[in-house]
Amino acid sequence: xxxxxxxxxxxxxxxxxxxxxxxxxxxxxxxxxxxxxxxxxxxxxxxxxxxxxxxxxxxxxxxxxxxxxxxxxxxxxxxxxxxxxxxxxxxxxxxxxxxxxxxxxxxxxxxxxxxxxxxxxxxxxxxxxxxxxxxxxxxxxxxxxxxxxxxxxxxxxxxxxxxxxxxxxxxxxxxxxxxxxxxxxxxxxxxxxxxxxxxxxxxxxxxxxxxxxxxxxxxxxxxxxxxxxxxxxxxxxxxxxxxxxxxxxxxxxxxxxxxxxxxxxxxxxxxxxxxxxxxxxxxxxxxxxxxxxxxxxxxxxxxxxxxxxxxxxxxxxxxxxxxxxxxxxxxxxxxxxxxxxxxxxxxxxxxxxxxxxxxxxxxxxxxxxxxxxxxxxxxxxxxxxxxxxxxxxxxxxxxxxxxxxxxxxxxxxxxxxxxxxxxxxxxxxxxxxxxxxxxxxxxxxxxxxxxxxxxxxxxxxxxxxxxxxxxxxxxxxxxxxxxxxxxxxxxxxxxxxxxxxxxxxxxxxxxxxxxxxxxxxxxxxxxxxxxxxxxxxxxxxxxxxxxxxxxxxxxxxxxxxxxxxxxxxxxxxxxxxxxxxxxxxxxxxxxxxxxxxxxxxxxxxxxxxxxxxxxxx
Amino acid sequence: xxxxxxxxxxxxxxxxxxxxxxxxxxxxxxxxxxxxxxxxxxxxxxxxxxxxxxxxxxxxxxxxxxxxxxxxxxxxxxxxxxx
Numbered sequence: 299x300x301x302x303x304x305x306x307x308x309x310x311x312x313x314x315x316x317x318x319x320x321x322x323x324x325x326x327x328x329x330x331x332x333x334x335x336x337x338x339x340x341x342x343x344x345x346x347x348x349x350x351x352x353x354x355x356x357x358x359x360x361x362x363x364x365x366x367x368x369x370x371x372x373x374x375x376x377x378x379x380x381x382x383x384x385x386x387x388x389x390x391x392x393x394x395x396x397x398x399x400x401x402x403x404x405x406x407x408x409x410x411x412x413x414x415x416x417x418x419x420x421x422x423x424x425x426x427x428x429x430x431x432x433x434x435x436x437x438x439x440x441x442x443x444x445x446x447x448x449x450x451x452x453x454x455x456x457x458x459x460x461x462x463x464x465x466x467x468x469x470x471x472x473x474x475x476x477x478x479x480x481x482x483x484x485x486x487x488x489x490x491x492x493x494x495x496x497x498x499x500x501x502x503x504x505x506x507x508x509x510x511x512x513x514x515x516x517x518x519x520x521x522x523x524x525x526x527x528x529x530x531x532x533x534x535x536x537x538x539x540x541x542x543x544x545x546x547x548x549x550x551x552x553x554x555x556x557x558x559x560x561x562x563x564x565x566x567x568x569x570x571x572x573x574x575x576x577x578x579x580x581x582x583x584x585x586x587x588x589x590x591x592x593x594x595x596x597x598x599x600x601x602x603x604x605x606x607x608x609x610x611x612x613x614x615x616x617x618x619x620x621x622x623x624x625x626x627x628x629x630x631x632x633x634x635x636x637x638x639x640x641x642x643x644x645x646x647x648x649x650x651x652x653x654x655x656x657x658x659x660x661x662x663x664x665x666x667x668x669x670x671x672x673x674x675x676x677x678x679x680x681x682x683x684x685x686x687x688x689x690x691x692x693x694x695x696x697x698x699x700x701x702x703x704x705x706x707x708x709x710x711x712x713x714x715x716x717x718x719x720x721x722x723x724x725x726x727x728x729x730x731x732x733x734x735x736x737x738x739x740x741x742x743x744x745x746x747x748x749x750x751x752x753x754x755x756x757x758x759x760x761x762x763x764x765x766x767x768x769x770x771x772x773x774x775x776x777x778x779x780x781x782x783x784x785x786x787x788x789x790x791x792x793x794x795x796x797x798x799x800x801x802x803x804x805x806x807x808x809x810x811x812x813x814x815x816x817x818x819x820x821x822x823x824x825x826x827x828x829x830x831x832x833x834x835x836x837x838x839x840x841x842x843x844x845x846x847x848x849x850x851x852x853x854x855x856x857x858x859x860x861x862x863x864x865x866x867x868x869x870x871x872x873x874x875x876x877x878x879x880x881x882x883x884x885x886x887x888x889x890x891x892x893x894x895x896x897x898x899x900x901x902x903x904x905x906x907x908x909x910x911x912x913x914x915x
Numbered sequence: 916x917x918x919x920x921x922x923x924x925x926x927x928x929x930x931x932x933x934x935x936x937x938x939x940x941x942x943x944x945x946x947x948x949x950x951x952x953x954x955x956x957x958x959x960x961x962x963x964x965x966x967x968x969x970x971x972x973x974x975x976x977x978x979x980x981x982x983x984x985x986x987x988x989x990x991x992x993x994x995x996x997x998x
Contacts, residue, residue, distance in 0.1 A: 528945055696928065761994055782976050785964075786968055786976055786977075786978050787966055787978070790966075805964055805994060806964060806994045807962075807963065807964025807994070808994075809961060809962050809965075809980075810962070812963060824979055825978070825980035829978070
């Protein structure tokens, strides 16, 4: 049975394939057997990537794929199901990447009759893809070149005669056009799928944007009563959720050492009570005049449009900054003025960058300048002192356009630091695969440092429940527990990312997500089966990456990322003496060869992946 | 005798800085009243999305998806997630 014949509940029924080289559009249908095994979103995306490209190709090879997909929950009444997953071979690591953006795109895709889009090839001229109900077209994008992600959204809606809410636009900014390796993909002004350089991949394909109109197709649901019960519960949780905007404030006042400060040179942030208070959630909401800009079906106080109220950036309209944005443009680079941090985080979105990598890149530049490892001349006349927002603003534009020192930073923090070399190379925060971590000081959160460093995607691949517990949380505790925790929970996050749902309203509740999937599709997947769906993708990614040359030696943090805190609650405590034994434990518990990390034939057989065994054994 | 540990009971979902608190519940596998109570407690937290795992006598951990009175020790911990 295929989707188009019988109409599998939860699915629109087809994927759109776009060959940019041939300017050819076609439709593809997956069997129910395939969907039950790979669901949608991240997992089906990984399956497509694995099947269709050689791991050895470069990220900018025209044969690289980008898959943007919703999943069976997409466009249902469950809050936050406008999310889509993006899968490609990433520009920073050269391995698989998977990241998600919330908003409306995933839901609108399904309402227009598509579960996902597979992009391949390279256009001869800049284009954008416009998806309408059951049809699509490639349009000229030459007039969009140089436009930021906010402007692109506005221009496309205007020229296609769509009002806000009638269309979702996914686009790249100047960073993606100019192939900055940490360029992201942005939906509706501020929702980003940006880890590991997907914006650069789209830029290499000369695809500026994808627009999708809100079609009128309904998502068929097998058990509406059960889905309603689940959606009502999720809505209740979502209504109480107020976002991560206050995370910098709570991170500072908690004193737990998880706030990333001045490129990891310290674990203690010197900031006045008045200044940190302005980073708090109530104060920001009071000062910034938020207007609701909700994601699909979601009542959370999380997605709003704000306006900077005063000072040199007064009147600047921004998407509500999340924790990681304010961390990257705040404590990481020692900017203590919340208006400056908000302006910069918004500029990062508009230019089309991943904000975490940008924070580490600017933080590294500032540290090098303060230590005399980079001079004013090296930096095109800018004094990149800690907290210099005006200079940072100019440098962001230079990176996006690959001008001057910006051309070096456009390669990402690992490559930039290696190019400068010497002591500067030791000061950069990244994993040896080439990506950088999310916006925390992971030296006090071993689970996340370990997961980030050993993951396939270039960012977290699991949640860190077990390792976040005391005493592990303090970072001084249990290395084996950390490795066990990361392996034990692997699969659930990736399963969640296959559904087309946001992580926040569902709280990554594994039984709830499984029950919701069954309610929508009419299947009877067990909790263990849904975890295995996620593990299937994790193992496929691992094999893909090994074949791409990403071997055990790269499952490691950089010198600074894995350094020993000089102050704060974990002063003098390092994870590194335990690292090799942790990796060995992790591989063993994942069912992988302890030395090489190759998934064992028995593991692949258990997951129904015996057909790929020959690829590595 | 079996043991059910609930770690991080006071956790505010999504904010791992607030993880604290621990509750413990014991049962004898042939005691219906005790196993029912443990099963209910397990179900309450499991359905909230908490991760459950069992710890065997040789200190091996294995994720579980249902309660069994035969298990020696079950630990429940809250999800801590990132965006």
